[in-house]
Amino acid sequence: MHILLTNDDGINAPGIKALWLELSQIARITVVAPDSEKSASSQAITVHHPIWVDTHCIDTPAICAWRVGGTPTDCVKVALEALLTDDRPDIIVSGINHGSNLGTDILYSGTVSAAIEGALHGLPAIAMSLDSWQPFDFMPAAKMARKIVEKMVTKCLPPNTLLNVNVPALKEEQFKGIAVTKLGVRSYENTFERRQDPRGRIYYWMSGKVSESENDPDTDIIAVKNGRVSITPIHFDLTNYGIIKAMETWEL
């Protein structure tokens, strides 16, 4: 098996190294990852600048990788359409993101978008995230990724479906099980802070705290809150089929 790894925290982030350590026990790995942190880059691609690509070893000569001056989606595109055209991977794993990707937040996520890009290219794809913004051991999440990869290759997911996995920040033996979930709703309060620079110009910082939205018990948000590993099957057909018929009567 040949696994393509990428992420949005950048090639030197601990999450991708943890994935390499665990998944290299069951597969040949190619890492193609951004040269620096690209959080919240969604499915952005680089069309107006060149995309530099070189090789880079992560900590040890054992983990040599393609380093890409672009977004996570750029990494997947350049991997599948340029670097690996004669050595196509069997599966793509994106992450492990340092911080959860839950509910509507996945729309902004570079980690999830890289997996979507893999699925667009017909690959089984998994996005992995750890529910902690603090330093934390990524190995329990990496082991979970291995379990899911091993299961996924024996199952036939529908085309254009990927898995979004969020792992609670707990030791492995503390996980309260695994839940197959739907996406919840995540909203924020006090998102913008207004400031003035020394030249008198106004700027804003985007920040804000998660505000507790009401979420069903079968959502990813509630699963992770309760210490469970959340796996959400994701599609990316944005057509709202249910409303087409009604709209045809609009007489525009």
Add this chain to the structure above:
Amino acid sequence: MHILLTNDDGINAPGIKALWLELSQIARITVVAPDSEKSASSQAITVHHPIWVDTHCIDTPAICAWRVGGTPTDCVKVALEALLTDDRPDIIVSGINHGSNLGTDILYSGTVSAAIEGALHGLPAIAMSLDSWQPFDFMPAAKMARKIVEKMVTKCLPPNTLLNVNVPALKEEQFKGIAVTKLGVRSYENTFERRQDPRGRIYYWMSGKVSESENDPDTDIIAVKNGRVSITPIHFDLTNYGIIKAMETWEL
């Protein structure tokens, strides 16, 4: 009526001015747009840099706008959560993009993502694109936007639904009608061109030509190809509900 306009081609692009000229006849307009072109930025947001905001008049003092040093989604967020908290718009229109946003390509689109961000905030939202990368008159598309806005405010779309509109590059009287469509599939060939810089470093340009995928007659791609204005209702719930039950038997 109070309409929020934004785009991804930047505040000085002709598409947003055409929208202002047409929609200011039926509503009060606030423009909050990126300071420069932000094509293909998807739903990226700016979390690691400050977001500068100032005012800027487009061509004439009549069209004064908020100019934002960020992505299209940043524009919508800063508009709704900071600049216009006491003057909430009734509807958001994003565009008119210089170039179509059809099929799977909308996943990369800053224009469509800005409309999604509006819908996430509970606003009726429309993304407008003109199917031409060459200079072309935006006014037929702007008039179409006005028609759709006028219709939309009389109809009740389900929450979390927006409209993705693509207008063929034709004179108004040459339109072959309006079609309510589903998203098609758009793929590209020869996407990456490999080059070497004067220092010997390798870089790639992302480009490529649209390759003719097979698309159903009721897709946006075929509608526009046949000279019709395409309107696709869009949602953004990425849960693949159909597969949850099957996955619950996976025994992970």
